[in-house]
Amino acid sequence: MSFTIQNVLIPVEGGYETADVQVADNCISALALAKRSVRRRRSRRVGKPAPTGATPTKRIAPNNPPFNSPPHQGGDRGGETVIDGTNKLLLPGFVNAHTHSSEMWQRGIIPPLPLELWLAELYDFTPLDPEQVYLSALGTAVETLLSGGTTVVDHLVLIPGQELETIAAAVRAYQEIGIRAFIGPLIQDESLTAGMPAGENAIEHAAYIRSTKATLDLMESAIKQFHNPELGVNILLAPTGIQLCSDALFEGCIDLSDRQNLCRHAHLLETRAQKQLAQQKYGCSAVKHLQQIGYLSSKTSLAHCVWLDDSDIAIMAETQSTVVHNPLSNLRLGSGIAPILKYREAGVNVSFGCDGAASNDSQDLLEAIKIGSILHNITDLDYRHWITPRQSVEMASLGGAKGLNVADEIGSLTVGKKADFVLYDLTSLSLLPRTDPIGLLILGRPTNAVHSVWVNGRQIVAEGKVKTIDVDDLRRELFDRSEWTSKRQSPMVSEIEAHYRKVMNLQGYS
Secondary structure (H helix, E strand, O other): OOEEEEEEEEEEOOEEEEEEEEEEOOEEEEEEEHHHHHHHHHHHHOOOOOOOOOOOOOOOOOOOOOOOOOOOOOEEEOOEEEEEOOOEEEEEOEEEEEEOHHHHHHOOOOOOOOHHHHHHHHHHOOOOOHHHHHHHHHHHHHHHHOOOEEEEEEEEOOOOOOHHHHHHHHHHHHHHHOOEEEEEEEEOOOOHHHHOOOOOOOOOOOOOOOOHHHHHHHHHHHHHHHOEHHHOEEEOEEEOOOOOOOHHHHHHHHHHHHHHOOOEEEEEOOOHHHHHHHHHHHOOOHHHHHHHHOOOOOOEEEEEOOOOOHHHHHHHHHHOOEEEEOHHHHHHOOOOOOOHHHHHHHOOEEEEOOOOOOOOOOOOHHHHHHHHHHHHHHOOOOHHHOOOHHHHHHHHHHHHHHHOOOOOOOOOOOOOOEOOEEEEEOOOHHHOOOOOHHHHHHHOOOOOOEEEEEEOOEEEEEOOEEOOOOHHHHHHHHHHOOOOOOOOOOHHHHHHHHHHHHHOOOOOOO
């Protein structure tokens, strides 16, 4: 199937242009800008040759019709579907570059706690039903799509004893809805208490439920069973992070990713406690250690990266590793403010993630992009370093694609790339009055602004509604399988809180 979006606004250097964007065989096949079309015809009129490789293009009216003009209806033109893009903005799809879909079942309930204690509460109440994993993956995808995302990176929490069933449930959800998915089963080989610095009186850690070898065997099985980029599902090697993983697990993931040509993912130095722990474990920074064992590369994306110093940042740039910025969860858990402006100045690729829906507590990608952009205006007095709305869009789209090693396929409105893009309704009340469309989208608080979404050339959202699943049924399922609650007691938090407070030098250890 082929289609053309006519008279749509797209960003160009120095402003915007109206254009016709044609799609064939799931890719952008042509992109005709109005002014370029005019310039080429004028060149030929005065006897100048057309630029080498130029293709004659149809003239497009450079100005949109008035707001109250009747809309042109999409139709069929010689077997090709024509979609009216009048008063709409077309942008490449964003990448939700780090989340944990199953956390949806606990959003809004976990009290204000730092990550190490928050995790204890999360794990005490983790869903143990693959059907819940399926539903929360659907919910994550819907919220991502309706906030401009076409790709999701799911650092998927696995149900013990039902690991492959857990992955299968998420795969089923993402394929049904049609979003592009990168699933990184969250793996570790050390128990939760190992994620805290030891202090003077070290906690005795229980053995983890699965050996390192069994975990790597599990990943081999997952890759064979589920990795299928042609069907929109990619498997990542995704150890949770240095705090809960041995070098043997990291090295096994490096070997698997190299042999299978897969990307790698992990959390990195999300909290001050993790920075302290790295020094205890390695005698050097976590970044330096991961470089030494070969985990960092252009195929590696790392979530959070809050507690890195200048030498760590230089290593990130040297290895071409990607930072996934999760500003809302970093604030929610008191983890800190990642030095994003320093990353950008050093040439490190940066993308955005929502993080899980119990540490954010939503999957609104536009909200994460806004906060993740303007938050850093307070970290550097030189306003020339601040992130502009257009830079935010590039970070969220092309930056996300680079982190997944697919920048040659998605991430920009470029002829030959996959048709993963989003149409925004510029007549939406939250995008009015008319000023700078991208400024309104990124700096404002857009609601109901996404009109249509295409992934791999397939329309997933039309007129603000998801077409591929029944969202009302999903709402009913999420409602019926949950209940109102405000209080619950986490046994694990009670066990480890005193130790955490002591090693972090907080008053009142008990």
